[in-house]
Amino acid sequence: MRRLALLITTAALCGGLAALGTVGRDGSGHGSPTADAAHPASTAPVGDSSLTRAIAADQQRLRQVPGDATGWARLGAEYVEQARLTADPSYYPKADEALHRSLALAPEANTDALTGLGALANARHLFDQARDFAEQAVAVSPAHWPAYAVLADALTQLGDDSGATEAVQQLLDRRPGTASFTRAAYDLEQHGRIDDARTALQQARDGAYDPADRAFCQYQLAELDRNYNRTQEALSGYEQALHTDPDYTPALAGRARAEAALGHSEDAVRDYTAAIAKVPLPQYLLELGELHDSLGHAEQAREQYRLLTAEQQLAAANGVVDDLTLGQYQADHGDPAQAEQLLRAEWNRRHNPLVADALAWALHRNGHDTEALDYANEALAHGWNNALFRYHRGEIERALGRTDEARRDLSAALATDPGFSPLQAPRAREDLRDLS
Template identity: 50%
Template sequence: MSRVRRLLPLLGCVLLGCVLLTLYAPEGVLRRDEPPPALASWSPYDLAGSIEAAQRRLRRHPDDAAVWASLGHMYLEQARRTTDTAYYDKAKGAFERSMRQPTGDGEPYIDAMIGMGALANARHDFAGAVRWAERAREAAPFRWALYGVLTDAYLELGRYEQAETALRRMLGGRPDLASFTRAARLEHLRGRPGPARDLLHRACAIPGDPAEYAFCQWQLGELAWHNGDPRAALAAYTQALAADPGHLPSRAGKARAEAALGRIDQALRDYAAAVARSPSFVVEYGELLEHLGDRDGARRQYAVFTAQHKLLTANGDTDNLAVGTFTANHGDPEAAVRYLRAEWKRRQSVEVADALGWALHRAGHHTEAATYAARADALGGRNALFAYHRGEIEHALGHTAAARAHLTRALSVNPHFAPAGAARARALLAETP
């Protein structure tokens, strides 16, 4: 039985756990290591207004550690919703101001430390995220948000046993949207889309603000997409956008599903709307344009990605995984290998294993590529792109039967996994005896 499956019985113990945790506060006095009451109230329905309100309060009370920490978390949420990385520096500044304020026990404000961990994850400094979360855990082991930081970091580092342990602790203490969606991701990685879907439906049923509901529906859309059901994916993305029209990942996801269903004009409109507000989806958009024969339009999108990469590098926020993946497909594969070897030293996740294997293949190093592709495919659940990459590598090595098996599996999992990749897989299968 899957190790992740052992997470699910914990959910039946949630109510008992919550009751027991209340006993840690004798005579109703909140312990130092339990979640405090809301110190800086903010509304997710009006995030920009809440940021302005926090800024006004800080102009009057610049030593309020709680409000500085809340402001940092708001900036992180704004970055997540808009994919604008400029908010990262603002979040960092707010968390640092919070931690500089004196507290009664001489420790930095706990929520600011957790925020620094979440920021490190967002910036792909996963080892740094672990350090911040562990520091917070030493001071406040019952602050459940820190276990979300740990789960995310350990997953990206490829340390799945530790990710499951952290998530188990989070589920036992705070079964909510944040913990259920993380559990769903683990189930997906284990190749169990049914339990992953059940967990996401449970998360979406938890009352929350429109942005949280949109995030949850987007995850359902992603799960449906990766499992080859563009209609269900489109329905979920559409629900997400009905709740939060500004949710850009759902806008891009909707475009991807529409393209798979042959609704090309609408797909192009949705992609254009997404990239007009964020460069995060320009490569995906460009690859569709290139597949449709619009090479000039594709080059324009790729140029935006290159410019954005240079800007991020100048700010110290290089994303070696994204750059390496792009370069392997649209640039110098040897340079892509260098980017991705550097990233592999930082984190050994399935995504990096797959990307490095593919870059090695594109650079002609097929034997070494096969090792990384096998690792990604074994640990990455039902992932059509991983299976396709492995099939291409086996084909390059002359392993006809293995290549055919992996390419067939890729198309059976998701026949629309990538416009050019899916077409190439079909062509290889047609020419392979």
């Protein structure tokens, strides 16, 4: 970790990014720990229209030269990126076919296809497969920096703490820039080093010349501000990102989160609705549903949850395994027993702090508080001062009669982010008053 901090301070920034189709801070594509599983920081967004043109050009070329292994790998990576931008998982089978065709044409030393398959596996939440593909690519070509980005994302989601940090360091060594600095920032944040994380994101922003890259960095800085009780600054950051790139949907959803935390409910509903119309991510649907719930709009909340379930089913039909988001939804709005089953399965696949926290909450909702506390402690073990994690552990401690510990954790949750959830932050305040 000391070497990672030194490199963040001194490295020169380089421009340009590969479209790696990485998962988001919550495991989904964009990031909030309150929804889907977040976020090794994604690569910066690629313009939808330019990507569509690139896909069309590669499709045309491959009709003429079907034996072009490099072209098939590039097309597969483009399909992964298109799925990320549009939240349309039907691109994943297309990506899978294109990347495997590339590998069949060039089975030896095909780092582009291996890296693309790793990015695809990350997007489908098949993180163990993503790790294996990335490691194969690194073994073939140790200088191939995009493989380290895929590897860092996979290891972060798998909960391999030291391995993820090392992969980020390897990425920084080979390609200091937006993709590496944003991943470094997330690694630092998970270890409680918020100031260092902000420094890394500021360096990424200051070295970003492309508007899409710059908007992405502005958005990540705003997310960091929002997570740590700088909500007004976060709102300004999201607006800066939208000014830089008006089509950047995550900033629109981020602005909605900040507006909800500041009590600007009508503005938040408007912005969430606009973001969902562009990119119907389950994370956005869950957040808007909970906002409606907090406002007493039961029918509107049910509609968002219905759409979330439909999106989850569509994703599953296209090879995405996402028991985390569904488990989080079921724990608070559906069947807690099913939530526990889903999240135990997810924990068996990956020991990530987000999964530990979600499983702890599902166990609490089912009355298994002693076991829940073990997982809540695991979620916070590496120093991530996450308000939702603190709230969940505080409620578990409260149920176990550990009054002092509960008071401490509920207070810490509200001090870290007073608006961490439109539903649960008010409950935290009420329960803290009861304990006091």
